[in-house]
Amino acid sequence: MTTTNEAEIRGLIDGWVKALHARDVDALVLNYAPDVVSFDVVNPLQRKSVDAVRKRAEEWISSWQGPINSEIRELSITADDDVAFSHHLSRFNGTKKGGGEIDMWIRATLCFGKVDGKWIVTHEHVSVPFDPQSGQASLDLKP
Amino acid sequence: MTTTNEAEIRGLIDGWVKALHARDVDALVLNYAPDVVSFDVVNPLQRKSVDAVRKRAEEWISSWQGPINSEIRELSITADDDVAFSHHLSRFNGTKKGGGEIDMWIRATLCFGKVDGKWIVTHEHVSVPFDPQSGQASLDLKP
Numbered sequence A, B: 001m002t003t004t005n006e007a008e009i010r011g012l013i014d015g016w017v018k019a020l021h022a023r024d025v026d027a028l029v030l031n032y033a034p035d036v037v038s039f040d041v042v043n044p045l046q047r048k049s050v051d052a053v054r055k056r057a058e059e060w061i062s063s064w065q066g067p068i069n070s071e072i073r074e075l076s077i078t079a080d081d082d083v084a085f086s087h088h089l090s091r092f093n094g095t096k097k098g099g100g101e102i103d104m105w106i107r108a109t110l111c112f113g114k115v116d117g118k119w120i121v122t123h124e125h126v127s128v129p130f131d132p133q134s135g136q137a138s139l140d141l142k143p
Helices: A004-021 A025-029 A050-062 B004-021 B025-029 B050-062
Strands: A032-039 A064-079 A083-096 A101-115 A118-127 B032-039 B064-079 B083-096 B101-115 B118-127
Touching: A004 A025, A004 A064, A004 A083, A004 A101, A004 A118, A025 A050, A032 A050, A050 A064, A083 B083, A083 B118, A101 B101, A101 B118, A118 B083, A118 B101, A118 B118, B004 B025, B004 B064, B004 B083, B004 B101, B004 B118, B025 B050, B032 B050, B050 B064
Parallel strands: A032 A118, B032 B118
Antiparallel strands: A064 A083, A083 A101, A101 A118, B064 B083, B083 B101, B101 B118
16 A cells, blocks of 8 residues: 555655756755765765755766666655655666766665655665675676 | 654664674574565675575674674664664774774664564665775775
């Protein structure tokens, strides 16, 4: 059974897919708490404000040439009326500035609180695992 | 204000620190859901059962010589009566079999549901970021 809360969070995630495709940073960070704690795919260890997340998103989006295509798979949403979390796998593909083609899968966990009846992201954790033999981040794994 | 729910989750996290120090795999996976979805620091992209998480924990613990020391920092817990999540930074240090010293920080996000009045882990996400210049996992970052 899909509850209203789950449907609302699904809507936020669908919104990010559209925002990435449109390279729209404002839409991307619209539903983030001012003091969101972000664990990102690349350094540093963490960022602790929506301003820092927005700055990073701007840099990341501007490193792509044209739309950023993303696909959500194995999405799971758990929500009650005030607290929620979700996790999924996400594929990003497109062309980087300079011409390199990117096609990679990441893992994403999103944590939400409700403020004035509206879900906001208070924490995000996005990563790839690494290969313990080589120490290299694993950018070629597929679900 | 710390609620009972938050205190219970804090107790689980403190229990894991003790379980790691004691190299006690049973204690480590005691509060995991059978179908937990785990995004781990190293490959693969995900594991989807407590049995798989337990097997990985056994391998990881057996790669250390003696106790695994861990320290929890910047722990944040958000809980209502049925859904909860937490995030923190964790330092692991000790000696690997073969003699190498490990001292590294990781990011951890834990997601919980309540079953029969007891909190269980339905999802975990543990990672390090990587350096986009070298493609190497960042094992020397400090908070």
